[in-house]
Amino acid sequence: MELSIIIVNYNTRPFLEKCLAALTANTVIPHEIIIVDNHSHDDSRPWLETLRHPRLRVILNRENRGYAAACNQGLALAAGRFLVTMNPDVIVPPRWDTRLAYHLERHPAALMIGPKSLGIGGKQWAGPLNFSRRLAAADRKFAALYARQSIPAKFLIGCLVFFDRRLPKIIGPFDENLPLGADDFDLALRIREKGYQLRIAQDVLIKHTVHASFHRSDPADNEQLATASWQYFRRKWDSYLRQYGWERLFEDAAAVFPGEPSFAPGFIDG
Numbered sequence: 001m002e003l004s005i006i007i008v009n010y011n012t013r014p015f016l017e018k019c020l021a022a023l024t025a026n027t028v029i030p031h032e033i034i035i036v037d038n039h040s041h042d043d044s045r046p047w048l049e050t051l052r053h054p055r056l057r058v059i060l061n062r063e064n065r066g067y068a069a070a071c072n073q074g075l076a077l078a079a080g081r082f083l084v085t086m087n088p089d090v091i092v093p094p095r096w097d098t099r100l101a102y103h104l105e106r107h108p109a110a111l112m113i114g115p116k117s118l119g120i121g122g123k124q125w126a127g128p129l130n131f132s133r134r135l136a137a138a139d140r141k142f143a144a145l146y147a148r149q150s151i152p153a154k155f156l157i158g159c160l161v162f163f164d165r166r167l168p169k170i171i172g173p174f175d176e177n178l179p180l181g182a183d184d185f186d187l188a189l190r191i192r193e194k195g196y197q198l199r200i201a202q203d204v205l206i207k208h209t210v211h212a213s214f215h216r217s218d219p220a221d222n223e224q225l226a227t228a229s230w231q232y233f234r235r236k237w238d239s240y241l242r243q244y245g246w247e248r249l250f251e252d253a254a255a256v257f258p259g260e261p262s263f264a265p266g267f268i269d270g
Contacts, residue, residue, distance in 0.1 A: 012044065019086075039064045068176045083162075083167070085161055099201060111166060114162070116201070151202060153188075154198070154256075185233065
């Protein structure tokens with residue numbers, strides 16, 4: 001098995017169905033898909049119980065264990081050399097996996113790779129499109145314009161991240177004290193603190209429906225979990241936050257840790 005894809009689901013069955021269809025049609029590397037359902041209250045669980053496929057494994061949690069803990073459940077079962085954690089509201093284009101794998105292997109100092117996206121901001125935002133808004137066509141354009149090009153990033157949005165078995169060995173598992181949110185910023189600091197990089201593949205474009213789970217779940221539960229996550233994150237990284245501030249840690253072009261690459265706008269490395 002070359003690739004293990006871990007999807008954490010919570011009340012997103014309509015999106016999950018489309019996500020799985022895209023993965024099935026567009027993933028080239030021999031792979032398995034591990035779905036961890038965090039005690040969904042919609043029709044996700046009965047639907048998941050009907051699925052039968054040799055590449056698919058389903059974990060049905062009896063409680064909402066939070067995103068990070070669910071990722072760790074999937075990673076504990078994963079057999080692949082390459083690993084992906086992703087949200088169920090993501091749609092991938094053809095051959096997304098081989099291109100992300102290229103960037104990870106091309107840059108040994110990078111522990112994690114992320115794509116460009118039609119649905120998220122920051123450096124991973126695809127920008128205003130002057131071509132087709134259909135994902136496959138837009139992705140072909142990006143693949144041609146930015147073939148095998150990537151840029152260093154201070155963090156990657158956790159909707160889809162691509163890594164390998166070095167990551168848990170070097171920085172450990174996902175921090176399970178982060179049930180909803182801040183997990184991607186936590187991973188970024190842990191990776192950079194160890195002297196490694198995160199990179200954005202300029203030639204891979206995904207579609208992400210932001211907060212699909214939020215909109216289909218209890219707002220009070222969401223707020224409680226998110227508040228707990230962010231409070232813990234701020235306590236955990238308090239010394240860095242006080243020393244550098246949020247902008248220096250995650251947004252501007254200045255290096256923070258020894259040996260970090262340039263984060264200057266427009267800096268692209270093949």
